[in-house]
Amino acid sequence: MSxxxxxxxxxxxxxxxxxxxxxxxxFKDLVAHFFAEKAQKEIxxxxxQGIINEDTINxxxxxxxxxxxxxxxxxx
Numbered sequence: 377m378s379x380x381x382x383x384x385x386x387x388x389x390x391x392x393x394x395x396x397x398x399x400x401x402x403f404k405d406l407v408a409h410f411f412a413e414k415a416q417k418e419i420x421x422x423x424x425q426g427i428i429n430e431d432t433i434n435x436x437x438x439x440x441x442x443x444x445x446x447x448x449x450x451x452x
Contacts, residue, residue, distance in 0.1 A: 394400050422428045 390403070394403055419428070
């Protein structure tokens with residue numbers, strides 16, 4: 377069994393104990409915090425390795441990454 381499958385089973389077991397909206401929100405916050413912490417560690421490692429710097433962060437802040445709409449091209 378893969379780690380992904382084991383993780384899914386663990387999540388399903390954890391979800392069985394959620395009995396209210398507040399517990400669900402608490403669980404969602406916990407999962408969000410877990411992934412945010414992983415992302416922060418990776419960003420810190422990239423910073424330490426010199427892969428990113430202050431200029432990179434500023435560029436990210438100025439990027440416009442929204443997918444362009446193709447409404448006019450798809451009209452019938």
